[in-house]
Amino acid sequence: MIIEYHRPDTINEMMGLLSRDDPRTVVLGGGLFLNEVVKDQIAVADIQNLGLNKIEIKGKKQKLGAGTTLQNILNNDKVHQVLKNAIKYQESYNRRQVATLAGTVMAATGRSAIAAVLLVLDAEIEMIRNGKKAAKAHLGNFLPIREDYSKGTLITGFSVPTEISCVFNFAARSPADLPIIAAAVCQWPSGRTRVVLAGYGEQPIMVLDGPNSDGAEAAAKDAYSMAGDQWGSAEYRSETAAELVLRCLKQIAEKNEG
Numbered sequence: 001m002i003i004e005y006h007r008p009d010t011i012n013e014m015m016g017l018l019s020r021d022d023p024r025t026v027v028l029g030g031g032l033f034l035n036e037v038v039k040d041q042i043a044v045a046d047i048q049n050l051g052l053n054k055i056e057i058k059g060k061k062q063k064l065g066a067g068t069t070l071q072n073i074l075n076n077d078k079v080h081q082v083l084k085n086a087i088k089y090q091e092s093y094n095r096r097q098v099a100t101l102a103g104t105v106m107a108a109t110g111r112s113a114i115a116a117v118l119l120v121l122d123a124e125i126e127m128i129r130n131g132k133k134a135a136k137a138h139l140g141n142f143l144p145i146r147e148d149y150s151k152g153t154l155i156t157g158f159s160v161p162t163e164i165s166c167v168f169n170f171a172a173r174s175p176a177d178l179p180i181i182a183a184a185v186c187q188w189p190s191g192r193t194r195v196v197l198a199g200y201g202e203q204p205i206m207v208l209d210g211p212n213s214d215g216a217e218a219a220a221k222d223a224y225s226m227a228g229d230q231w232g233s234a235e236y237r238s239e240t241a242a243e244l245v246l247r248c249l250k251q252i253a254e255k256n257e258g
Contacts, residue, residue, distance in 0.1 A: 015152075023041065183241060
């Protein structure tokens, strides 16, 4: 339950609020995921006045403000199409209007297409912690310990490389369902290849980050060999993961040839 509402005008003011112990103060973006995951009595600090909703290109990086909504990402022609595809797949139109990128990442489960794509894009999170200077963390390191960042931390943005080819494929009971198994694959001009799987567990997992795609299918198959739950058997996920990774690699090769 929200017991206090604040809308700071500066980062310093925001960090002062977030560092408080009583009442516990958390960041408010769109509010959608906050309402879903926080059940305690809290104060909220709204980011609306902090200018964290910009999308821009800087050098060879796409910069995505932490407070930009998923719908604004969809409407921007600078953003990777694969991220747009994941957003359209995961969230309805009404939810996209209010859900922010940072809120989506903080609430992501292993079935999050958006988190999977950001992970395969080697997204870097930009943040301010405990009133100190800006810090950065790769999403793959951040996701497993994100609860450690719930106090005294303000995520300010995300950055992803621009010059890469990336594809996302999934298998689900229906097009409207979250994935039983999903695969995202990115390749750099150098040949570097990253493979991420989603559909199971607490967050998507990276199964390959190497100089080329050698062993990608086997790595995917092995990574989900024990990934059984009420949504799908481990055998199904394991076999389908390998098939989806192969499909992604073929699609990237076709795009590069075209």
